[in-house]
Amino acid sequence: MAPRLPRPTVSRLGIKLFLIILLVNVVIAGLVFLSVSRSLDRGFIEYLETTQANRAERLAEGLGEEWARRGGWQWLRNSPPAWHRLVRQQLWPGERRPPHGIERRLGDARDFVLHDAEGLPVIGLPPDKREHGDATDLEWLPIVHDGERVGTLGYRPPRQLLARMEHVFLSRQQRNLGIVVAALGLASLLLAGGLAWWLGRRTHGMALATQRLTEGDYSTRLPERGRDELARLAHDFNVLAATLEASREARSRWVSDIAHELRTPLSVLRGEIEAMQDGIRTLDANGLHSLGQEVGQLERLVADLRLLSQSDAGALEVQLAPLNLADSLTSRLDEARGWLADSGLTLTTDIPGPAWIRGDARRLRQLWTNLLDNSCAYTHSPGRLEVRLEGLADRVRIVWEDSAPGVPEASLPKLTERLYRVEDSRSRASGGSGLGLSIAGALIKAHGGTLTPSNSPLGGLRWTLEFPRLDAAG
Numbered sequence: 001m002a003p004r005l006p007r008p009t010v011s012r013l014g015i016k017l018f019l020i021i022l023l024v025n026v027v028i029a030g031l032v033f034l035s036v037s038r039s040l041d042r043g044f045i046e047y048l049e050t051t052q053a054n055r056a057e058r059l060a061e062g063l064g065e066e067w068a069r070r071g072g073w074q075w076l077r078n079s080p081p082a083w084h085r086l087v088r089q090q091l092w093p094g095e096r097r098p099p100h101g102i103e104r105r106l107g108d109a110r111d112f113v114l115h116d117a118e119g120l121p122v123i124g125l126p127p128d129k130r131e132h133g134d135a136t137d138l139e140w141l142p143i144v145h146d147g148e149r150v151g152t153l154g155y156r157p158p159r160q161l162l163a164r165m166e167h168v169f170l171s172r173q174q175r176n177l178g179i180v181v182a183a184l185g186l187a188s189l190l191l192a193g194g195l196a197w198w199l200g201r202r203t204h205g206m207a208l209a210t211q212r213l214t215e216g217d218y219s220t221r222l223p224e225r226g227r228d229e230l231a232r233l234a235h236d237f238n239v240l241a242a243t244l245e246a247s248r249e250a251r252s253r254w255v256s257d258i259a260h261e262l263r264t265p266l267s268v269l270r271g272e273i274e275a276m277q278d279g280i281r282t283l284d285a286n287g288l289h290s291l292g293q294e295v296g297q298l299e300r301l302v303a304d305l306r307l308l309s310q311s312d313a314g315a316l317e318v319q320l321a322p323l324n325l326a327d328s329l330t331s332r333l334d335e336a337r338g339w340l341a342d343s344g345l346t347l348t349t350d351i352p353g354p355a356w357i358r359g360d361a362r363r364l365r366q367l368w369t370n371l372l373d374n375s376c377a378y379t380h381s382p383g384r385l386e387v388r389l390e391g392l393a394d395r396v397r398i399v400w401e402d403s404a405p406g407v408p409e410a411s412l413p414k415l416t417e418r419l420y421r422v423e424d425s426r427s428r429a430s431g432g433s434g435l436g437l438s439i440a441g442a443l444i445k446a447h448g449g450t451l452t453p454s455n456s457p458l459g460g461l462r463w464t465l466e467f468p469r470l471d472a473a474g
């Protein structure tokens with residue numbers, strides 16, 4: 001079971017994320033408040049100015065008609081309350097009462113001043129206040145009837161009205177906007193805190209797991225929750241940890257197996273030499289031949305190990321050139337027919353040519369030899385070996401299969417592992433160092449091909465080799 005990571009504490013990344021997100025949201029909220037407040041203020045004033053001007057024009061037009069109908073302004077001087085009724089009738093015709101709120105305040109009769117054609121006040125501020133008081137801040141419109149100026153209408157601009165109305169509308173709107181901004185700030189605070197805690201917790205766990213991985217604890221695993229990029233990163237981390245763990249185990253097993261493989265011939269050599277030293281065996285040609293065989297086995301094992309190490313380092317010496325794969329395979333199999341017959345194997349081939357690839361003739365010969373050694377070592381006599389070549393559009397395929405015994409399905413992917421032997425009929429007792437198929441896989445990889453094992457209909461093992469095809473003209 002993989003060890004559980006310690007409970008993460010607050011990480012610096014989480015704190016930074018919290019502060020950054022909170023600051024950004026506060027700045028945005030502040031800018032929104034200022035821009036909306038300013039826009040609302042200016043837009044509202046412009047709306048009021050337009051509305052007040054339109055109403056003043058409508059009132060001036062109606063006053064001109066009243067002047068013509070009554071023959072002057074004296075009736076208004078005699079009856080000031082009639083002014084309020086007249087303004088209400090002109091601005092809100094058909095309504096018994098004016099509307100409430102701002103609309104009513106803009107149409108208040110007290111905010112309008114009427115002067116006659118000579119500039120004398122009819123309704124509104126007296127002349128002394130026109131010169132020294134509020135009258136100087138009024139906007140004026142001429143009252144005209146049939147092209148004749150019969151009076152002047154003055155009205156307060158909305159900016160003066162706002163000095164008394166700001167607590168009625170603008171302050172209320174700004175208060176509501178402030179509530180919205182405060183709610184947004186609170187939501188930002190909660191969002192920033194939650195996001196920073198969530199992301200910081202996950203990244204802190206990844207940092208701890210990475211630290212353990214660098215310390216050599218390859219059993220560490222991260223929980224994979226969700227389908228986001230962090231979950232994908234956790235999955236990739238777990239794959240990396242599993243790969244490193246498997247690599248360490250393989251390396252340990254590899255060193256142990258190499259030591260075992262080297263110990264066997266060395267023990268034989270030591271026994272032979274001690275027997276000669278004790279006089280049990282004579283130092284003659286047969287004894288030297290036996291020692292030479294053990295030394296040769298050691299040399300082959302060392303050469304195989306060197307080839308595999310070069311393959312791992314990407315430094316395997318392979319000289320690729322246009323090569324007819326059919327000729328290379330046919331030549332080596334023809335040479336091995338007698339050897340196969342002595343081992344009790346019947347060889348059947350179907351190798352149409354040509355089949356051009358980029359290959360190294362020496363390395364390919366070594367590949368065929370390793371496959372032949374494997375078939376001879378592990379196929380029961382009498383047996384069969386069938387080899388056929390298939391030319392495809394973009395690659396060349398070779399199918400190499402022998403008769404019983406077969407290999408368990410679970411062991412197929414491990415056949416090219418170094419020093420691996422199936423613990424049944426294909427065992428160490430059959431001979432070999434266990435590196436032949438690993439070398440075969442390395443040689444095919446150096447040619448850009450693939451080597452895939454499967455069970456054969458003949459009852460044994462099938463190898464499918466595929467190489468990138470090269471046009472013969474190339």
